Amino acid sequence: MTARIGVVTFPGSLDDRDTQRAIRLAGAEPVALWHKDKDLHQVDAVVLPGGFSYGDYLRAGAISRFSPVMETVIEQAKAGLPVLGICNGFQILTEAHLLPGGMLGNDHLHFICRDQKLRVENADTAWTVDYASGQEIHIPLKNMDGRYVADEYTLDKLEAEGRVVFRYLDFNPNGSLRDIAGITNEAGNVVGLMPHPEHATEPLIGTGRTDGLPFFTSILKKLVNA
Amino acid sequence: MSRTPLDTVEHAAATPDVELPWAELGLKKDEYERVVEILGRRPTGAELAMYSVMWSEHCSYKSSKVHLRQFGEKAPQSDALLVGIGENAGVVDVGQGYAVTFKVESHNHPSYVEPYQGAATGVGGIVRDIIAMGARPVAVVDPLRFGAADHPDTKRVLPGVVAGIGGYGNCLGLPNIGGEVVFDACYQGNPLVNAGAIGVMRHEDIHLAKASGAGNKVILYGARTGGDGIGGASILASETFDDAKPSKRPAVQVGDPFQEKLLIECTLEAFKEKLVVGIQDLGAAGLSCATSELASNGSGGMRVTLDDVPLRDSTLSPEEILMSESQERMCAVVEPEKVDRFLEICDKWDVIATVIGEVTDGDRLEIYWHGGKIVDVDPRTVAHDGPVYERPYARPSWQDELQADDANKLPRPGTSEELKQQVLQLVSSPNQASKKWITSQYDHFVQGNTVLAQPEDSGMIRIDEETGLGVAIATDGNGRYAKLDPYAGAQLALSEAYRNVATTGAKPLAVSDCLNFGSPEDPAVMWQFAEAIRGLADACQQLGTPVTGGNVSLYNQTGEAAIHPTPVVAVLGVIDDVARRTPVAFQEEGQLLYLLGDTREEFGGSAWSQVVHDHLGGLPPKVDLERERLLAEILISASRDGMIDSAHDLSDGGLIQAVVESALLGGKGARLVVPDGLDACTFLFSESAGRAVVAVPRSEELRFNDMCGARGLPVTRIGVVDGDSVELQGEFELSLEELRTAHEETIPALLK
Numbered sequence: 001m002t003a004r005i006g007v008v009t010f011p012g013s014l015d016d017r018d019t020q021r022a023i024r025l026a027g028a029e030p031v032a033l034w035h036k037d038k039d040l041h042q043v044d045a046v047v048l049p050g051g052f053s054y055g056d057y058l059r060a061g062a063i064s065r066f067s068p069v070m071e072t073v074i075e076q077a078k079a080g081l082p083v084l085g086i087c088n089g090f091q092i093l094t095e096a097h098l099l100p101g102g103m104l105g106n107d108h109l110h111f112i113c114r115d116q117k118l119r120v121e122n123a124d125t126a127w128t129v130d131y132a133s134g135q136e137i138h139i140p141l142k143n144m145d146g147r148y149v150a151d152e153y154t155l156d157k158l159e160a161e162g163r164v165v166f167r168y169l170d171f172n173p174n175g176s177l178r179d180i181a182g183i184t185n186e187a188g189n190v191v192g193l194m195p196h197p198e199h200a201t202e203p204l205i206g207t208g209r210t211d212g213l214p215f216f217t218s219i220l221k222k223l224v225n226a
Numbered sequence: 227m228s229r230t231p232l233d234t235v236e237h238a239a240a241t242p243d244v245e246l247p248w249a250e251l252g253l254k255k256d257e258y259e260r261v262v263e264i265l266g267r268r269p270t271g272a273e274l275a276m277y278s279v280m281w282s283e284h285c286s287y288k289s290s291k292v293h294l295r296q297f298g299e300k301a302p303q304s305d306a307l308l309v310g311i312g313e314n315a316g317v318v319d320v321g322q323g324y325a326v327t328f329k330v331e332s333h334n335h336p337s338y339v340e341p342y343q344g345a346a347t348g349v350g351g352i353v354r355d356i357i358a359m360g361a362r363p364v365a366v367v368d369p370l371r372f373g374a375a376d377h378p379d380t381k382r383v384l385p386g387v388v389a390g391i392g393g394y395g396n397c398l399g400l401p402n403i404g405g406e407v408v409f410d411a412c413y414q415g416n417p418l419v420n421a422g423a424i425g426v427m428r429h430e431d432i433h434l435a436k437a438s439g440a441g442n443k444v445i446l447y448g449a450r451t452g453g454d455g456i457g458g459a460s461i462l463a464s465e466t467f468d469d470a471k472p473s474k475r476p477a478v479q480v481g482d483p484f485q486e487k488l489l490i491e492c493t494l495e496a497f498k499e500k501l502v503v504g505i506q507d508l509g510a511a512g513l514s515c516a517t518s519e520l521a522s523n524g525s526g527g528m529r530v531t532l533d534d535v536p537l538r539d540s541t542l543s544p545e546e547i548l549m550s551e552s553q554e555r556m557c558a559v560v561e562p563e564k565v566d567r568f569l570e571i572c573d574k575w576d577v578i579a580t581v582i583g584e585v586t587d588g589d590r591l592e593i594y595w596h597g598g599k600i601v602d603v604d605p606r607t608v609a610h611d612g613p614v615y616e617r618p619y620a621r622p623s624w625q626d627e628l629q630a631d632d633a634n635k636l637p638r639p640g641t642s643e644e645l646k647q648q649v650l651q652l653v654s655s656p657n658q659a660s661k662k663w664i665t666s667q668y669d670h671f672v673q674g675n676t677v678l679a680q681p682e683d684s685g686m687i688r689i690d691e692e693t694g695l696g697v698a699i700a701t702d703g704n705g706r707y708a709k710l711d712p713y714a715g716a717q718l719a720l721s722e723a724y725r726n727v728a729t730t731g732a733k734p735l736a737v738s739d740c741l742n743f744g745s746p747e748d749p750a751v752m753w754q755f756a757e758a759i760r761g762l763a764d765a766c767q768q769l770g771t772p773v774t775g776g777n778v779s780l781y782n783q784t785g786e787a788a789i790h791p792t793p794v795v796a797v798l799g800v801i802d803d804v805a806r807r808t809p810v811a812f813q814e815e816g817q818l819l820y821l822l823g824d825t826r827e828e829f830g831g832s833a834w835s836q837v838v839h840d841h842l843g844g845l846p847p848k849v850d851l852e853r854e855r856l857l858a859e860i861l862i863s864a865s866r867d868g869m870i871d872s873a874h875d876l877s878d879g880g881l882i883q884a885v886v887e888s889a890l891l892g893g894k895g896a897r898l899v900v901p902d903g904l905d906a907c908t909f910l911f912s913e914s915a916g917r918a919v920v921a922v923p924r925s926e927e928l929r930f931n932d933m934c935g936a937r938g939l940p941v942t943r944i945g946v947v948d949g950d951s952v953e954l955q956g957e958f959e960l961s962l963e964e965l966r967t968a969h970e971e972t973i974p975a976l977l978k
Contacts, residue, residue, distance in 0.1 A: 011487075012484050021674055051399060052483070056484075057481065111396055113665075142396070183342070196671065201674075204688070205674055
């Protein structure tokens with residue numbers, strides 16, 4: 001039995017199929033979840049994929065956060081269900097208050113798509129155990145509203161508790177405070193980040209690197225060993 | 227305000243003397259008289275609205291039709307062509323049961339008036355054409371032309387267009403993998419915003435725009451109909467801009483990419499369950515176009531109740547509803563017993579869907595409003611029997627003088643230092659500089675199948691994860707060449723796109739085109755147009771790549787000044803396994819650099835003549851289609867057999883531009899030697915066609931040379947991949963750092 005990892009499709013989700021592929025490539029079983037369905041169908045973990053759910057209208061992630069499926073995701077995440085939010089998924093997680101802070105428009109006011117260098121700051125979360133702490137990786141980044149912000153108190157707390165999981169290296173692509181690219185909750189089961197690990201899982205595709213695959217092998221290892 | 231009485235068919239017949247505003251709607255007097263003749267009475271207001279938009283230049287191709295016929299008449303035999311010209315988009319067989327549909331269209335005029343929305347809805351429109359064929363859209367490309375890079379208005383238009391393309395395409399989840407950006411003062415008041423899209427389906431999933439089977443329901447689904455874009459087709463696309471009046475602003479449509487994303491998913495789900503008999507997207511001319519085209523392509527007639535169309539603005543008149551170009555709408559023909567399931571799928575995706583009519587066993591298109599019949603026409607007369615003009619054309623008087631102004635006589639650099647400065651000047655010029663500032667605003671990665679994206683020679687998408695089957699697309703069109711000789715210019719556009727596809731290792735299969743020209747009422751422009759089409763049709767015939775569809779954009783001129791004739795050609799290719807693709811970037815130091823093809827003194831229309839001398843004259847490079855075919859075969863074989871590790875086609879900017887790009891992308895330099903018999907300037911800057919530069923691993927040197935020798939392709943060893951600079955032996959050396967700065971800082975500096 002391998003792990004079953006759910007991928008939620010909201011209206012306007014774009015990277016749901018890519019995320020399912022990445023899960024498959026890591027050796028786990030992807031399960032499609034629909035935003036109107038509260039049932040998580042016994043999955044062992046959930047990914048909220050990238051995209052422009054509800055067209056980013058009102059505010060990125062602000063409407064999806066109220067989807068029926070999110071009621072269950074929020075409830076179970078608090079009980080320890082591993083949840084990964086990628087890009088729009090990260091935005092949804094902050095809107096749902098599963099992760100602190102929020103996202104503003106990129107400081108340069110343009111959409112940005114690039115191969116981004118990151119440093120793994122925390123290799124102990126459910127989604128990063130297959131990385132080494134301090135490891136430098138390249139993961140594609142593409143967003144319009146990727147500027148992570150939080151108040152000083154929250155930022156200090158995140159740093160002190162080792163909850164900054166990824167930091168932008170060499171170039172801060174969106175003006176995120178303290179170069180933060182991804183964070184986790186206190187328990188380490190919920191992780192959100194702006195870059196797209198599902199786009200870095202095959203040697204021929206995209207940037208040609210596979211630096212994103214350990215996200216999916218991490219969770220598999222964690223679930224299978226549990 | 228109500229209109230009393232309603233202008234029904236009956237009312238029109240009874241009131242023959244009522245004056246209708248046909249001129250304001252863009253019809254000419256004789257065209258209006260023809261409508262009266264067809265109907266045997268004056269048209270109703272609604273009928274006039276339909277005829278006026280459908281007979282506009284944009285929808286009817288009335289000036290171009292007589293020339294476009296050549297694409298059919300000269301079409302080469304091709305087993306690959308599944309659906310040809312005339313449908314929403316052409317469809318090509320790429321093997322393993324897959325079919326690919328692709329098309330390029332223009333959204334030039336709206337993008338000048340309102341850059342963001344004009345460009346955004348351009349992407350939206352072409353993507354709906356692709357869905358309407360039954361395919362899942364998998365990529366977009368955007369060939370763009372702007373005015374002078376340093377002109378203040380370019381700073382208004384370009385960022386808006388780029389943000390619009392990105393804002394819409396990114397939100398749809400379509401990787402943007404190719405296209406071009408060219409600056410030239412001739413496009414100042416007429417930027418060209420062409421948008422292309424590719425879709426993939428299984429052979430059995432091909433859908434067509436026709437309404438058949440009496441009793442079948444006509445379902446309008448997607449966005450509600452509003453007042454945007456009314457008369458866009460007739461007023462915007464078919465008239466010359468003397469100045470952009472603010473009053474024209476409402477005629478540009480406003481896009482909602484989120485709605486379109488839902489439309490894609492919901493349409494594909496309906497296709498999957500085989501619920502759709504015929505389908506048409508609503509683009510230019512909105513419901514007028516969709517109803518008349520569906521009805522005229524089917525076997526019966528159609529009856530539509532306009533009151534059932536969901537509206538965003540309840541005050542719209544029936545004429546306005548028929549002309550509205552509100553975006554993100556589609557029209558499907560569905561068998562009665564499948565209507566409920568179709569509506570259910572729409573509801574799942576939160577898409578509004580409404581039955582607005584049905585297919586009848588008659589041959590009329592009848593439209594009702596408030597119980598009265600306001601349209602009763604033969605749909606063919608609206609959709610297909612528009613006016614056809616044999617516009618007069620004549621070779622312009624200035625053409626000889628232009629061609630006599632020989633660029634080969636321009637002064638060449640006299641010293642090594644001058645040569646080096648010209649290289650820097652070239653690679654930093656707006657047209658040759660890196661377009662990263664633009665392309666980084668587009669998502670290249672979404673869908674997880676992008677193998678190559680700009681600045682590669684062609685974009686490449688994997689379409690089958692198991693077998694690695696992929697498709698490549700390149701778009702090209704050099705307006706400077708076409709100005710010097712439109713016949714050759716169109717052939718060079720095809721040659722370059724064909725070569726770009728082959729350079730990446732894919733086999734060119736088929737062509738789509740977007741023909742951007744000035745006013746057809748100017749005989750000189752009409753001659754350019756006729757020559758370009760003749761050239762393209764002849765070349766497609768010779769290369770065996772049929773034209774599968776495309777688009778004509780006329781009236782691209784400001785006052786008397788037309789743009790350069792700009793035929794943009796898209797070539798689609800197939801590659802059996804994307805693992806064998808050839809990238810532009812140098813891969814390994816020590817690999818040998820070979821120049822394939824013949825280099826002649828050819829500077830007419832070149833980037834060198836433009837950048838260094840601000841000159842346009844002489845003749846464009848010589849066209850040799852047989853050479854292009856041979857070069858393509860060699861590039862494809864070399865890729866398949868692992869004989870080359872990188873390849874780059876030579877086009878604008880010549881050899882040095884290609885080498886600098888490969889070096890910067892790979893982070894590895896090159897040492898070059900001028901071959902015997904050439905001067906350094908010709909070696910570096912000439913734009914002779916039919917050439918590419920390849921990097922060959924030393925272990926493959928013999929095999930590669932033997933292959934070229936056996937096939938008769940001239941091959942010259944010109945250097946080696948080495949170091950962190952580009953050096954021309956005995957002349958100059960430029961560090962990669964210096965080149966990178968020159969190449970990458972130009973565009974951000976101009977647009978900041």
